[in-house]
Amino acid sequence: MSQHDAGSKAGASGFRPSADELAEHNRQAAATVATPGVAAPPSRQVAILTCMDARIDPLAALGLTVGEAHVIRNAGGVLTDDAIRSLCISQQALGTREILVIHHSGCGMCGLDESAFSDDLHDRLGVRPDWPIGAFDDPADDVRSAISQLQASPFIEHDTAVRGFIYDVGTGLLNEVPPAG
Numbered sequence: 001m002s003q004h005d006a007g008s009k010a011g012a013s014g015f016r017p018s019a020d021e022l023a024e025h026n027r028q029a030a031a032t033v034a035t036p037g038v039a040a041p042p043s044r045q046v047a048i049l050t051c052m053d054a055r056i057d058p059l060a061a062l063g064l065t066v067g068e069a070h071v072i073r074n075a076g077g078v079l080t081d082d083a084i085r086s087l088c089i090s091q092q093a094l095g096t097r098e099i100l101v102i103h104h105s106g107c108g109m110c111g112l113d114e115s116a117f118s119d120d121l122h123d124r125l126g127v128r129p130d131w132p133i134g135a136f137d138d139p140a141d142d143v144r145s146a147i148s149q150l151q152a153s154p155f156i157e158h159d160t161a162v163r164g165f166i167y168d169v170g171t172g173l174l175n176e177v178p179p180a181g
């Protein structure tokens with residue numbers, strides 16, 4: 001089966017890929033989402049690290065518009081090496097000077113059993129991850145840890161303003177994580 005076939009037919013599970021429909025949506029939306037006059041450097045000089053959770057719309061939640069901020073997302077909004085890579089490039093190439101680390105309620109990475117995940121992955125795919133899974137038990141503790149790591153990282157400008165928050169997916173409200181102490 002070719003890649004194209006795999007992408008256009010329903011699988012045994014009944015799953016149907018959305019790519020064709022999404023590409024059509026794009027043709028309809030292109031004129032309204034185009035940003036011909038917007039510069040690449042985020043105008044608020046802010047970068048946001050948050051989770052990929054489908055319930056979170058970071059721009060809407062923070063009242064941001066396109067062009068104002070970088071948004072770096074991964075499973076959990078975890079400060080991985082790749083998140084540091086993106087934040088470093090955000091600062092050095094595109095001038096951001098403020099970082100918001102935002103975890104959220106109901107995150108799948110909170111309380112995830114890493115050894116069970118690894119065993120399950122081995123059963124399904126025959127491999128174990130050679131990367132840190134990044135699960136955490138307490139979102140606030142993980143945010144505080146990320147802030148400490150950012151403040152200590154040689155790749156992050158020392159005068160960066162770093163703040164941490166937990167976003168409640170039920171209320172839409174952001175609650176600041178107080179510093180450790």
Ligand code: ZN
Pocket residue numbers: 051052053075076077104106107108109
């Ligand atoms: Zn999450």
